Amino acid sequence: MSTTGRGLHGRVLDTLGPEITAGTYPPGSVLRTDELAQRFDVSRSVMREAVRVLESMHLVESRRRVGVTVLPACEWNVYDPQVIRWRLAGADRPRQLRSLTVLRSAVEPVAARLAAENATAEQCAELTEAALGMVAHSRGHKLEGYLFHDVAFHRVILTASGNEMFARLGDVVAEVLAGRTHHDVMFPDPDPAAVTLHVQVAEAVRARDAERAERLTREITEGALQELDILAP
Amino acid sequence: MSTTGRGLHGRVLDTLGPEITAGTYPPGSVLRTDELAQRFDVSRSVMREAVRVLESMHLVESRRRVGVTVLPACEWNVYDPQVIRWRLAGADRPRQLRSLTVLRSAVEPVAARLAAENATAEQCAELTEAALGMVAHSRGHKLEGYLFHDVAFHRVILTASGNEMFARLGDVVAEVLAGRTHHDVMFPDPDPAAVTLHVQVAEAVRARDAERAERLTREITEGALQELDILAP
DNA sequence: TGTGACAAATAAGTCTGACTTTTTGATTCC
DNA sequence: GGAATCAAAAAGTCAGACTTATTTGTCACA
Numbered sequence: 032m033s034t035t036g037r038g039l040h041g042r043v044l045d046t047l048g049p050e051i052t053a054g055t056y057p058p059g060s061v062l063r064t065d066e067l068a069q070r071f072d073v074s075r076s077v078m079r080e081a082v083r084v085l086e087s088m089h090l091v092e093s094r095r096r097v098g099v100t101v102l103p104a105c106e107w108n109v110y111d112p113q114v115i116r117w118r119l120a121g122a123d124r125p126r127q128l129r130s131l132t133v134l135r136s137a138v139e140p141v142a143a144r145l146a147a148e149n150a151t152a153e154q155c156a157e158l159t160e161a162a163l164g165m166v167a168h169s170r171g172h173k174l175e176g177y178l179f180h181d182v183a184f185h186r187v188i189l190t191a192s193g194n195e196m197f198a199r200l201g202d203v204v205a206e207v208l209a210g211r212t213h214h215d216v217m218f219p220d221p222d223p224a225a226v227t228l229h230v231q232v233a234e235a236v237r238a239r240d241a242e243r244a245e246r247l248t249r250e251i252t253e254g255a256l257q258e259l260d261i262l263a264p
Numbered sequence: 265m266s267t268t269g270r271g272l273h274g275r276v277l278d279t280l281g282p283e284i285t286a287g288t289y290p291p292g293s294v295l296r297t298d299e300l301a302q303r304f305d306v307s308r309s310v311m312r313e314a315v316r317v318l319e320s321m322h323l324v325e326s327r328r329r330v331g332v333t334v335l336p337a338c339e340w341n342v343y344d345p346q347v348i349r350w351r352l353a354g355a356d357r358p359r360q361l362r363s364l365t366v367l368r369s370a371v372e373p374v375a376a377r378l379a380a381e382n383a384t385a386e387q388c389a390e391l392t393e394a395a396l397g398m399v400a401h402s403r404g405h406k407l408e409g410y411l412f413h414d415v416a417f418h419r420v421i422l423t424a425s426g427n428e429m430f431a432r433l434g435d436v437v438a439e440v441l442a443g444r445t446h447h448d449v450m451f452p453d454p455d456p457a458a459v460t461l462h463v464q465v466a467e468a469v470r471a472r473d474a475e476r477a478e479r480l481t482r483e484i485t486e487g488a489l490q491e492l493d494i495l496a497p
Numbered sequence: 498t499g500t501g502a503c504a505a506a507t508a509a510g511t512c513t514g515a516c517t518t519t520t521t522g523a524t525t526c527c
Numbered sequence: 528g529g530a531a532t533c534a535a536a537a538a539g540t541c542a543g544a545c546t547t548a549t550t551t552g553t554c555a556c557a
Contacts, residue, residue: 037326038539040316064509074541076309079510083273083313084320087346093270095509096549109432110343113320134429137374141366196367199342271510297538307512312539328538329520 040080043071044113047081051090051101052114053121058103062091067099088114112202119210125263131207132259136252138200139185143232143248145192147241154191155237161187162233169226172219178212184229188248191236211258225254273313276304277346280314284323284334285347286354291336295324300332321347345435352443358496364440365492369485371430372418372437376465376481378425380474387424388470394420395466402459405452411445417462421481424469444491458487 047067056062068078082099085091088108092100108114109130118127150158164180185208186201228251235244280300289295301311315332318324321341325333341347342363351360383391397413418441419434461484468477 040539075509076312076542077540079309080313080316082509083316087317087320087344093509094549095547096507096551098508105428105431107432108344109428111320111341130427130429133374133378133427134371137371137430138367141370145366194363194366195338195342196363197370198338199340273510308538309513310511315538326538327520328518329536331537 039073039077040084043067043073043078043081044084046071048085048090048113049117049120051085052107052117053123054104056101058101060101061098062101063098064093090114110203112206115203115206119206124210124214128207128210129259129263131203132252132255134200135204135207136249136256138197139188139204139252140245140249142189142192142194142197143236144241144245145194145197146188147236147239147244149193150187150191150236154187155233158184158187158191158233158236162230165221165226165229169223170220174212174219174221177221178208181229182208184233188232188236222254222258225251228254272306272310273317276300276306276311276314277317279304281318281323281346282350282353284318285340285350286356287337289334291334293334294331295334296331297326323347343436345439348436348439352439357443357447361440361443362492362496364436365485365488367433368437368440369482369489371433372421372485373478373482375422375425375427375430376469377474377478378427378430379421380469380472380477382426383420383424383469387420388466391417391420391424391466391469395463398454398459398462402456403453407445407452407454410454411441414441414462417466421465421469455487455491458484461487 050056064075064078064082067082068075071078082091082093085099086093088111089102089106090108092102094100109118115127115131118124121127146154146158161180161184165177165184168174168176168180182205185204189197189201189204192198228247232244232247232251235241235247283289297308297311297315300315301308304311315324315326318332319326321344322335322339323341325335327333342351348360348364351357354360379387379391394413394417398410398417401407401409401413415438418437422430422434422437425431461480465477465480465484468474468480
């Protein structure tokens with residue numbers, strides 16, 4: 032599940048990216064390419080490539096005669112999957128998880144509405160299969176299997192919406208769900224009400240009932256928000 | 265309004281980025297770093313930096329002995345502001361504008377609800393000022409002034425929500441609104457109903473009426489969607 | 498004393514060329 | 528025909544020299 036790994040510059044990013052997103056260097060801090068190259072024991076060319084990537088994520092800004100300046104968090108490309116992973120691995124994980132869950136609560140109901148209008152027969156089948164999979168793994172400490180089908184379910188909804196901006200949030204939702212299962216406190220078995228809601232959403236989409244699909248999905252995401260409130264008020 | 269401009273590699277990206285996002289090279293196409301370096305008359309180091317940036321946007325994938333492979337659109341980081349600008353400048357602009365407007369319709373109502381709960385006094389003032397500015401420029405072909413305050417209004421809503429994921433969509437909304445004003449057909453004066461709605465949202469936020477702020481904002485975004493349907497059905 | 502021009506220092510930016518590593522696909526041998 | 532081997536291709540890496548822009552500081556001049 033390592034993020035980059037591709038090449039030496041990826042190795043550098045794997046430690047420098049998390050450091051920056053964790054706030055190790057306060058905004059305005061200046062790093063020097065040469066020093067970084069020394070620290071990571073790579074050539075300047077490799078270090079420059081890494082800096083270019085960080086720059087494209089708006090984590091840093093490189094200026095002549097000044098150096099590589101760390102930008103304030105409000106500038107970061109927080110939708111970059113890499114940045115999301117780095118931040119989820121860091122200390123302000125709970126805050127991040129909350130932001131993303133709020134985003135989910137805005138997007139997924141609308142996506143479900145669109146999915147009900149646009150889903151193909153195949154996507155309806157995948158949805159039903161995922162919902163049934165969730166049911167099958169909802170009891171007896173089978174959290175891994177449950178997570179698998181949960182992720183699949185929400186991915187199908189987002190993809191079937193037909194909106195590419197929604198579809199690309201599939202990875203984000205997957206990270207959030209995985210994070211909830213693995214790192215945070217979670218009950219040994221998922222909430223039965225949530226499981227039922229997923230099944231009902233699948234039914235609504237299959238029945239082309241957009242209104243109902245949206246309302247039920249809103250219940251799901253509101254449940255996810257309440258769950259966060261209980262764990263970290 | 266030029267996007268990158270910083271350094272030689274930025275110059276390369278300014279032409280290569282739009283080419284790729286426009287679909288000039290079909291997914292799976294293979295580019296060679298050396299050839300690209302020749303074409304743009306830059307050194308391999310510079311070309312490699314540009315490729316790294318494209319790679320971090322998931323537009324291409326670089327593999328040894330193969331070359332730089334163009335990835336299918338479903339892999340692209342479509343939330344990267346740079347990618348958004350490149351695509352909005354390209355041929356499938358209308359499609360892109362629709363995707364982003366649907367995203368707005370999902371996000372902004374929820375953001376308005378949160379803004380009503382969390383906005384500071386200063387943000388309330390900014391919101392009112394923006395709404396009044398829209399009113400002042402709503403008649404007499406003052407589209408530029410209207411756009412300015414419209415952008416400001418939606419930026420404040422998204423920022424005041426207190427959710428950083430929402431806040432970062434300010435630039436996206438700005439692009440969408442600017443695109444609508446400049447490139448697409450638009451009536452010489454904005455819809456009076458929309459202007460009124462903005463004023464009412466500002467009032468609702470000031471009055472801490474979250475429910476009403478959400479409902480009114482939903483009306484605004486649904487209006488934006490209908491406007492798109494009229495222009496490009 | 499203030500100000501403007503000029504010079505020096507600094508760190509990123511660029512280029513070149515040689516070398517390494519990985520991957521692929523073709524060839525050969527069993 | 529299949530497996531092992533080898534050669535070519537392209538990205539990856541490195542070192543070093545050089546360029547350029549920007550900042551800072553100094554000095555002369557008003």
